Amino acid sequence: MCENKFDQKIKAIRTDNGIEFINNKLREYFHSKEIIIEHTGIHTLQKNGRCGRQNRTIMRSVRALLFTKDLPKHLWAESVNTEVYLRNITPNDYGKTPFAL
Template sequence: MVLLQSPVIIIRTDNGTEFKNQVLKEYFNSVGITHQMSSVRTPQQNGVVERRNRTLVEAARTMLIFSRAPFFLWAEAIATACFTQNRSIIHCRFNKTPYELINGRKPDISFLYVFSALCYPKNDREDIGKLGAKGDIGFFIGYSADSCAYRIYNRLDLTYAPSTITKKQPTEGELDLLFEAMYDDYFGGQPSATVENVPPVQELQVRQTSTASTTIANNVPIPTNSSSHAT
């Protein structure tokens, strides 16, 4: 309400205990919000949220399977998918991304990276000793919500590692890999494909080879029946 400077009048949820409890009921009553709940076993009444949740879960599943990351990182994968889609999916009605609709400016996507990208977080602990490793091998799992940093998973724990990945403009292939799962659902097509053109020299060589093969085939002598000439 504060960020958008717009009052919330109605909130619609399902009948989950995380929504249907006394704490939320008292809060909604205190701020004047009407809490509506869909009918039991009728997710169609809350279709927008259900479809959005499915989109995030399918994206997270694809990210985890493609990267071969452990499944206990599912929450990180969903958070990263949500962060990325809020800055990439175009709303058909407004022709803008959700980020642009909320903040009034286009998002900066130059710092986006593919989930599970290899990175090397700096080991700045005080107990590493003189011969201890100054860095560790990890992979990218998301973006920090409260600081300008990336979230990196290593074999010890989840850590924030700011400035461990060199900031550069992503290539076209990296963007295709990043948004590949969303092209069919939201753009109705496939990511940009590189058309391979055959060089003229190579094309000429192929034609010459084909012609030579045809000539050889045509010049093969036809065997004759020589038994009639025997005496």
């Protein structure tokens, strides 16, 4: 999808050594497409850059929401979905929503 949308070949994938990326089937697929797999160290958010910062910001907002409204922990996933939805419909510095961009 990314290659079609941006008309660019994917050169590398960077992962955090999550178990979803450690399997032979995926390695073989990446190898067949000549995609380099880069692994960052475990618990090194600073190497994940923008994605790590976004995740950290979202999680802080979710914790604040749960704590402020005294919500039970089993609503964690729903709170994450709500936070991401709100971020996607809130206009940014360019006056457009991320969804619209």
